[in-house]
Amino acid sequence: MSHSYPTLAQMGITSFDNISRYQLRREGRADVLKIYYHRPKGSLLSRSKKFTFARPKSLGPMEFQKTEQWHQLEDTSPVLRQALCELHQLLGVDNPVEDSADNTKVQLLADLEHMERVMQSKLDELRRQIEALK
Template sequence: MSDYPTLEKMGVKSVDSIDKYTVRHQGDTDVLKIYYKRPKGSLLSRSKKFSFIRGRRGIPLEVRNAKAFEQMDKISPQLVAALEELKKLDARRKEVDPVDPKAKFLSDLDHLEKVMTAKMDDIRRQINEME
């Protein structure tokens, strides 16, 4: 039996390769995006996106147009279970490999700089092609 049954049901096979995850609310949908650590040149995807429709509780018709109705969305039980498993995975990983916050910030800053430089080079290339 797996330690991460919900993630397994969602098709997440390489749990140990998970680097980070994000959750955002988009309309009546919650979007979970899982990012993986992949070696350079890997053909495997670097991320997977999962969408979960928010359910509505039974509410009388008179109330359905009220602003309070918008706040009564119900988060998908599958999303809640997946987030619990991802938190458990993070906790296990921190026990094994504690992260130095300063090193993480520097790493994130280096990554951001690389992404920005690549994007700026691409935009400059596109501008030069216009001439």
């Protein structure tokens, strides 16, 4: 099956049948692709893998870089684009363009909820450590 998804295989992904979804976001000057897997309860295998793709350095004038047109012109990694095409094929996504405001809002809300869970978990861990010191 790796011959069907050569870019994903090259990235180290082997369990194609277990991929449940993916998330793409931008962090600074990089695109971050996170692939999530279906895993049985109690599995020691990771539930996700994260890949970072650096964006090229800015070559345009500073005034132009602040415009929306600049952000649309910025090029993403060809490996990332090919991986996204393979993920769309693998997951059966009909429309690879997901730029609508609704999808963006849903994605931002999901990111916010994830961040809240991570922060709560870290706060609980710190509280346990403080209690252990008493």
